[in-house]
Amino acid sequence: LQAKMILDKNYEIAKIDERIYGSFIEHLGRAVYGGIYEPGHPEADEQGFRKDVIELVKELQVPIVRYPGGNMVSAYNWEDGVGPKEDRPRRLELAWRVIETNEVGTNEFVDWAKKVNSDVMMAVNLGTRGIDAARNLIEYTNHPSGTYWSDLRRSHGYEQPHNIKTWCLGNEMDGPWQVGHKTAYEYGRIAQETGKAMKLVDPTIELVACGSSNTGMPTFPEYEATTLDIAYEQVDYISLHQYYGNRNNDAANYLAKNMDMDHFIKTVRATCDYIKAKHRSKKTINLSFDEWNVWYHSNDADKKIEPWTIAPPQLEDHYNFEDALLVGSMLITFLQHADRVKMACLAQLVNVIAPIMTENNGRSWKQTIFYPYMHASIFGRGVSLKPILSSPKYDSKDFTDVPYIDSAAVYNEEKDEVTIFLVNKHLEDAITVTTDVRSFEGYSLVEHIILENDDLKAVNTVDHQAVAPHTNSESKLGDGILEARLPKTSWNVIRLK
Ligand code: AHR
Numbered sequence: 021l022q023a024k025m026i027l028d029k030n031y032e033i034a035k036i037d038e039r040i041y042g043s044f045i046e047h048l049g050r051a052v053y054g055g056i057y058e059p060g061h062p063e064a065d066e067q068g069f070r071k072d073v074i075e076l077v078k079e080l081q082v083p084i085v086r087y088p089g090g091n092m093v094s095a096y097n098w099e100d101g102v103g104p105k106e107d108r109p110r111r112l113e114l115a116w117r118v119i120e121t122n123e124v125g126t127n128e129f130v131d132w133a134k135k136v137n138s139d140v141m142m143a144v145n146l147g148t149r150g151i152d153a154a155r156n157l158i159e160y161t162n163h164p165s166g167t168y169w170s171d172l173r174r175s176h177g178y179e180q181p182h183n184i185k186t187w188c189l190g191n192e193m194d195g196p197w198q199v200g201h202k203t204a205y206e207y208g209r210i211a212q213e214t215g216k217a218m219k220l221v222d223p224t225i226e227l228v229a230c231g232s233s234n235t236g237m238p239t240f241p242e243y244e245a246t247t248l249d250i251a252y253e254q255v256d257y258i259s260l261h262q263y264y265g266n267r268n269n270d271a272a273n274y275l276a277k278n279m280d281m282d283h284f285i286k287t288v289r290a291t292c293d294y295i296k297a298k299h300r301s302k303k304t305i306n307l308s309f310d311e312w313n314v315w316y317h318s319n320d321a322d323k324k325i326e327p328w329t330i331a332p333p334q335l336e337d338h339y340n341f342e343d344a345l346l347v348g349s350m351l352i353t354f355l356q357h358a359d360r361v362k363m364a365c366l367a368q369l370v371n372v373i374a375p376i377m378t379e380n381n382g383r384s385w386k387q388t389i390f391y392p393y394m395h396a397s398i399f400g401r402g403v404s405l406k407p408i409l410s411s412p413k414y415d416s417k418d419f420t421d422v423p424y425i426d427s428a429a430v431y432n433e434e435k436d437e438v439t440i441f442l443v444n445k446h447l448e449d450a451i452t453v454t455t456d457v458r459s460f461e462g463y464s465l466v467e468h469i470i471l472e473n474d475d476l477k478a479v480n481t482v483d484h485q486a487v488a489p490h491t492n493s494e495s496k497l498g499d500g501i502l503e504a505r506l507p508k509t510s511w512n513v514i515r516l517k
Contacts, residue, residue, distance in 0.1 A: 021446065022512035023411040023425045025455040027438070030366045033404040036357035036430065039186075042141065043369040046090030047441070048116050049334030050466065052124050053368035054380050056132055061381055068101035068123075068272060069132050071188065076376045077136040077369065078206020080390070086141040086310055086365045087129050090229040091115035093191050094147025094197040096452045105177055114199050116334060116417050126161065126218045130182045132206075138183065140230075141310070141365070144218075146190030146210050147200025155217040158187070162222045179310065186226050186363070188310065189215055191332070192233040192261060194243045204243040208250030228308045228363075229255040234262050237285045240292045248305060257308040257363065259286055263373075265316025271342055271476055273416035275445040275509075278349040280418075281312070287355045289408040291438060295380045301467040307357070309364035312350055312438040314343040314389070315373045332482035335372045339387045341487045341509075348392035348426075348511040355428035358404035366393055379482060388480055391471050395489075395513045399439040404434030407440070412451070423504070424451060439515040451506050458500030463516040468495040468504055471511040489513075 045051050056077075059068030100122045108122035126142075133140045142161070144154040159169035161182040163442075170181065192198050193207040201211065202440060216228045227245055232240035242257055262281055265364060266274035271454045285307060292305040317337040325332045337343075354361050366389075370376045375390035411425040426443040438460055444451050457463065471489045478486045495504040495514065506512050 021412055021424070021451040022450050023451055023453045025410075025411065025427065025438065025453055026408040027405060027429050027455055027457050028406065028459045029431055029516070030301070030459065031406040031408070033356065033406050036355065036358045036401060036404050037196060037362040038401055039363040040358070040361060041082060041123060041393070041400070042084040042086065042310070042363055043080070043082045043417070044086040044087075044090070044366040044367040045100060046372065047088050047092045047096075047113065047120060047124075048368070048372050049336065050331050050371040050378070050380070051368055051374070053121070053331035055129075055372075055378055056392055057323050066441065067128065067131060069382070070378065071371060072082050073376060073378060075078070076369050076384055076386065076398070080375065080394050082136060082138050082369070084139045084141050084365075085126060085133055085136075085369065086143065086188065086361065089115065089143060089191055091191060091198060091267055093143045093145050098126060102127055102160070102173075111232050112328065118185040118332060119203045119328055119330050121330060127176060127178055130184075133502065140182070140335065141186040141188060141363070142184045143188035143191055144214065144303045144399050146193060146202075146214060147198055150210055151217050154214045155221055158218050158221045159226070162225070163266060185224065186228065187218060188230075189255065193230045194237055194239050195233045204239060204246035205250070208247040210441075211247060212251040212254050215251060219254070219300050225305045226256040227254065228257040228310065229257045229261050231260055231288060235280055243288050244288055244291045245295060248292060249298070252295055252301060252305070253303070255305065257306050258288060258292060260307060260309045261304050261311035262285060262309075263311070263313055263315035263367075265314060266342065266441070267316055270417055271447060272414065272445070273418055274342060275345055275415050276419040276422040277346060277350065278353045279422060281350055281353050283354070285353070285361060286308070289360050307360050307361040309354065309361055311365060311367040313367050314339060314346060318373070333371070336377075337373050338479050339389045340476065341388055341473040341478045344388035344392055344471060344487060345443055345445070345509060345511055347389040349395040349445075352426045352441055352443065353427040355377070355396075355400060355404045355430065355441070377482070383482050385482045386480060386485065391487070391489050392511050395469065396441065399515060400430045402430045402434075402437075405431050407427040426451060438516040442512040444510050444512070446506060446508050449508055453504050453506060455502040455504070456500065457497070457502050460516060462501070463497070465495060465497040465502070466515040466517045468492045469506060469513040469515075472507045472509070
């Protein structure tokens with residue numbers, strides 16, 4: 021099979037906001053306790069953070085990490101997690117029905133984020149709490165000194181403010197599972213008033229309002245429209261969340277699911293612009309896709325977990341090869357929408373639906389999805405270009421006209437580099453893609469990285485990386501024409517310089 025593509029340095033979508041390679045750490049399962057933090061582990065540093073995990077996170081070059089939830093934030097008292105550890109209360113954590121020890125809280129997480137070279141995207145509790153707790157928290161984290169909450173931070177050993185710039189106004193408030201679930205009207209009002217108070221404390225912050233928890237929500241996209249109608253002038257981003265699974269074991273349909281994500285992004289973008297027009301506003305609301313991933317493998321195991329334990333193995337999906345392909349396609353979808361999707365968080369980062377896994381008191385290792393995420397994060401910085409692609413197509417159970425090839429391209433002018441990301445979704449055949457790259461005169465092929473496996477269900481384990489990338493030397497670039505053979509069901513990264 022054949023596909024054709026034209027790539028021109030003038031066909032710009034937008035400069036990529038590197039925060040689309042963000043991730044997420046929630047106080048959930050073994051993400052914090054036994055994941056990033058395990059005092060007593062041979063690799064633990066002086067604060068109890070695992071250095072082996074820090075190194076793996078650094079390999080991913082994660083620019084921003086959302087914290088502390090997630091569903092957990094909707095019943096969280098941030099004050100429980102600051103000050104002397106011996107005074108911190110143990111609480112029933114209602115979202116995941118575990119015991120939260122509060123050994124790690126805001127200050128420790130900010131320290132950890134520095135160790136992995138990330139910024140923090142902080143969420144406030146708009147479930148059980150509201151304006152007062154949020155304005156106190158931002159005074160604690162961002163105000164320099166001379167007031168009750170800022171001086172309390174200083175007394176906790178943090179002389180300088182943390183200056184956290186990005187804040188989520190609650191989490192999935194449209195979801196009936198959320199503690200303190202709200203109608204769009206109720207949420208719009210509390211988001212508006214909390215955002216107002218927070219920006220009075222620190223006008224330099226940016227705020228993310230909750231949108232829909234997934235495209236299947238009955239209130240989608242009215243929730244976004246109502247919320248933005250009320251809070252338009254206060255907020256800067258609207259949040260999108262989406263997880264996919266292959267429950268029916270239908271690979272062709274599963275690999276097409278980023279088309280649903282594409283539809284989600286287009287709908288939310290249109291909703292934002294409708295409210296913009298309605299308000300005669302000059303301000304544009306951008307999109308923060310702050311939870312996305314594959315999530316379904318662990319659903320049954322989670323039902324068997326005893327409630328009220330500490331850091332049980334919740335949401336521990338073991339990802340296979342086909343999951344890595346869909347993750348790659350989802351990253352491509354973000355790049356195709358680089359003009360409006362300015363933040364995105366792979367949910368999550370360690371142990372909980374994560375690219376990085378750990379053994380308690382043992383080793384850490386890379387899941388299959390680690391690789392497309394790493395490639396996109398490392399090579400996907402610059403300007404997103406619009407590839408003009410003609411690819412053969414197929415129909416699946418839920419989708420029609422699915423291109424067998426997904427593609428995105430990134431031009432990094434400073435480094436004089438172009439990277440093309442491609443997924444071949446064909447279950448049986450390789451596809452040769454011929455790309456006109458004549459606008460990149462004098463460039464040559466650096467490498468063609470491939471993630472492939474004969475078994476769509478192949479998984480990595482702590483002992484064996486069955487799914488890991490390799491480079492291929494068959495691809496050719498000559499006279500401005502790049503010819504690359506993409507093996508059946510493969511993730512491909514082609515780098516030119
Ligand atoms: O990431 C796991 C959970 O998924 C989050 O806590 C919640 O926001 C979403 O439903």
